[in-house]
Amino acid sequence: MTSEFSLSRRELLTGAAALAALPLLGAVLPGAAFAAAPQLGPMRSSVYRAKLGQFEVTTILDGAIQVDGPHPVYGQNQPAEAVKAFAEQNFLSSSKIENSFTPVIVNTGKEVVVFDSGNGAARRPYAGKLAIKLGEAGLKPEDVDVVVITHGHPDHIGGLMEDGKPLFPKARYVIGETEYNFWTHKDRLAGPTEAIAKLVQTNVVPLADKMTFIKPDAEVVPGIRAVNAFGHTPGMLAYHVESDGKRFLIMADVTNHYVMSLMKPDWHVRFDMDKDTATATRKRILDMLATDRLPVTGYHMPFPSIGFVEKTADAYRWVQASYQLHL
């Protein structure tokens, strides 16, 4: 190293060898000023795929927004100070929360089934990325055979239309009958439900002739069946997926936060339309997940939004999946 360096110093005075030696000098002389690589800002992974029996499950991060919170978005029925302290105890900010959005795609080998469509154009650039990220996941919009709408909230139906046309041109659609009837009732077009009901009119109603309206326990395609998850909205459905004895739950918005919803399932959540039914549903489904030790994806769980639910002394705990679905 020493002799090489002294050779370089001599050759520095003349010709191309001097240029070739520059990177070496940069490494050797501390404090030498050379151009740094530009900083590119935060980056996080946004496409994930795992195997479930003969099926493949892909999760795609549609994006995330950050708002004030957690109180009163979470723990509306609790003192603000108690919610803030609980957030900090769990390594979370007591003044800001992030809400992320993760549509799920199940390829059964025969059909490609998309669960929820993300936010669409309304929340760009922060979210509404499903349409762009599909390509990263190796899919084209026309590959999608079935679109399942778990419930009618904007972050789930906003991406169904792109420039007034269906994002998935060849798909048929599935939605809970109770959910569709609730959002399309004329009374919803006024009062607190007005904005969402209008979005349902532009994004969901035009697809009605390609739509199947189902009840809990109905089968979407072989291996995928609806589960009653009423409460967050009047007719939200979760979906049970099974292939070759491997089971998985797509729980939509049964939980909205991986700490608050699991560790404090009784805390009221602003997004839950019927607080008591949503709480009862949350406990029933979390208990089933913990008892059966099922992997689960939740639309608002931290990406890749797949994990397990562990029962604790007085509630539940989210256990983020690692390699379990890759063995």
Ligand SMILES: [Zn+2]
């Ligand atoms: Zn949601």
